[in-house]
Amino acid sequence: MRYFLDPFGCAKNQVDAENMMACLDNAGWTAAADAEEADLIIVNSCGFIESAKQESINAVLLWRRRWPGKKILLAGCLSYRYADELAGSLPEADVIFGGADPAGIVDAAARCCGLTAARGKTAAGAASARPLLSPPGSAYVKISEGCDNRCSFCAIPLIRGRLRSRPIGDILEECRGLLLRGVKELCVIGQDIGSFGTDGSGGPAAGAAASRLPALLEAIASLEGRFWVRLLYIHPDHFPSGILDIMERDGRFLPYFDIPFQHASPKILSAMNRRRGAESCLALLETIRGRLSAAVIRSTFLLGFPGETDEDFALLLDFQEKTRADWLGCFTYSREEGTAAYAMKGQVSKKIALERKRIIEERQVSITGRNMDRFVGKTLDVLLEEQFENPAETEGAGTFDGGESLWLGRLYCQAPEVDGAAVIVCAEPELRGGTVSKLRPGAWASGKITARRGLDLELRLAETGY
Numbered sequence: 001m002r003y004f005l006d007p008f009g010c011a012k013n014q015v016d017a018e019n020m021m022a023c024l025d026n027a028g029w030t031a032a033a034d035a036e037e038a039d040l041i042i043v044n045s046c047g048f049i050e051s052a053k054q055e056s057i058n059a060v061l062l063w064r065r066r067w068p069g070k071k072i073l074l075a076g077c078l079s080y081r082y083a084d085e086l087a088g089s090l091p092e093a094d095v096i097f098g099g100a101d102p103a104g105i106v107d108a109a110a111r112c113c114g115l116t117a118a119r120g121k122t123a124a125g126a127a128s129a130r131p132l133l134s135p136p137g138s139a140y141v142k143i144s145e146g147c148d149n150r151c152s153f154c155a156i157p158l159i160r161g162r163l164r165s166r167p168i169g170d171i172l173e174e175c176r177g178l179l180l181r182g183v184k185e186l187c188v189i190g191q192d193i194g195s196f197g198t199d200g201s202g203g204p205a206a207g208a209a210a211s212r213l214p215a216l217l218e219a220i221a222s223l224e225g226r227f228w229v230r231l232l233y234i235h236p237d238h239f240p241s242g243i244l245d246i247m248e249r250d251g252r253f254l255p256y257f258d259i260p261f262q263h264a265s266p267k268i269l270s271a272m273n274r275r276r277g278a279e280s281c282l283a284l285l286e287t288i289r290g291r292l293s294a295a296v297i298r299s300t301f302l303l304g305f306p307g308e309t310d311e312d313f314a315l316l317l318d319f320q321e322k323t324r325a326d327w328l329g330c331f332t333y334s335r336e337e338g339t340a341a342y343a344m345k346g347q348v349s350k351k352i353a354l355e356r357k358r359i360i361e362e363r364q365v366s367i368t369g370r371n372m373d374r375f376v377g378k379t380l381d382v383l384l385e386e387q388f389e390n391p392a393e394t395e396g397a398g399t400f401d402g403g404e405s406l407w408l409g410r411l412y413c414q415a416p417e418v419d420g421a422a423v424i425v426c427a428e429p430e431l432r433g434g435t436v437s438k439l440r441p442g443a444w445a446s447g448k449i450t451a452r453r454g455l456d457l458e459l460r461l462a463e464t465g466y
């Protein structure tokens with residue numbers, strides 16, 4: 001039997017999708033390249049905010065319209081959060097999986113396709129052996145599930161439950177296995193990796209525990225070889241400064257910091273149940289940049305939170321100027337039942353929230369542009385992802401004659417799927433010299449950054465394949 005998985009949502013949900021694929025593969029299913037070839041279509045949904053929920057439901061409706069006869073299974077966060085409601089209201093999906101344990105997918109798939117064989121749970125096997133949906137050479141390593149922070153706007157604790165950190169030994173085995181498979185970049189993820197180990201797993205008692213993220217990085221540092229470790233989603237309230245020591249000592253731990261600040265107004269931050277204030281966040285950035293001059297900052301702002309006034313917004317604009325984040329993601333508040341903010345007074349209209357988001361995003365383009373200019377002239381390593389078919393038709397990639405090949409890749413300052421990219425130009429001499437033959441997706445290369453093109457950086461190849 002063949003399945004096709006349509007992934008939605010965040011990197012954490014992607015790892016679940018990869019684990020579900022591993023379970024199905026181990027139970028004798030085969031992954032189909034597209035839905036046409038598949039017996040079963042699995043929509044791995046997101047249930048975080050309204051727009052994401054709608055996107056996942058639309059996917060089920062679309063697949064049903066396109067393939068009336070095929071079996072469709074809804075998995076992922078939406079199916080956890082609304083299993084009962086959806087069972088009655090989404091007949092287009094034959095089965096609502098609703099199970100948080102990826103191994104349960106085999107039984108659900110069998111039920112969906114009326115199979116009697118292959119029932120029961122089939123394990124994913126070694127985490128490092130799972131299919132990877134990330135760009136070539138990169139893999140997400142999910143170190144914990146759930147969250148204890150209870151930000152008042154966030155439904156994730158309702159969906160994914162309390163924080164559960166994985167044992168450091170398991171994570172280390174996964175990293176070792178992924179590196180042996182040729183993975184070059186390990187993206188460490190969780191809902192809030194700064195809280196890793198504070199649930200007491202693999203260390204002192206729950207709650208009182210300090211973050212064990214530095215201890216985890218120390219363990220990963222014991223692995224041999226050349227690789228990148230990128231840290232994503234560190235809640236500012238739990239920033240473990242011990243990671244800076246490791247980054248100063250070991251360049252494989254990228255000075256890339258994804259710290260969602262969400263807002264700057266003391267009134268709004270307190271209503272969001274977030275403790276670290278704007279001044280303290282700015283001091284944190286100063287410490288980071290003071291200790292790691294190559295530091296790159298990504299953050300997230302939430303606009304339109306209940307009670308947000310023009311004055312609160314003005315504080316956020318001022319904070320945006322002062323943080324000078326390299327990358328910034330903006331979201332508008334989504335009123336989610338079951339969250340503390342749902343019942344709050346002063347709900348802000350979507351129109352105002354979207355307008356504030358537009359203003360922030362517009363201002364961020366020049367901030368990011370200025371920040372990326374600092375890389376022009378530098379020679380940096382790049383992780384190759386794909387070759388462009390026809391460079392001449394590649395938008396925003398400057399002028400090219402027929403004698404060049406063009407690749408897409410990422411530098412340490414560019415996280416997968418959310419930041420700008422590196423556009424790598426291989427001129428004729430390199431083509432003739434055979435250098436290009438060493439170029440392949442997931443391989444290292446290095447090049448001199450010659451220009452910024454919008455939010456992307458253009459490189460001229462210097463070295464490859466090491």
Ligand code: SF4
Pocket residue numbers: 147148149150151154155156157191192235
């Ligand atoms: S840190 Fe806050 S926003 Fe992030 S998952 Fe936890 S509760 Fe949600």
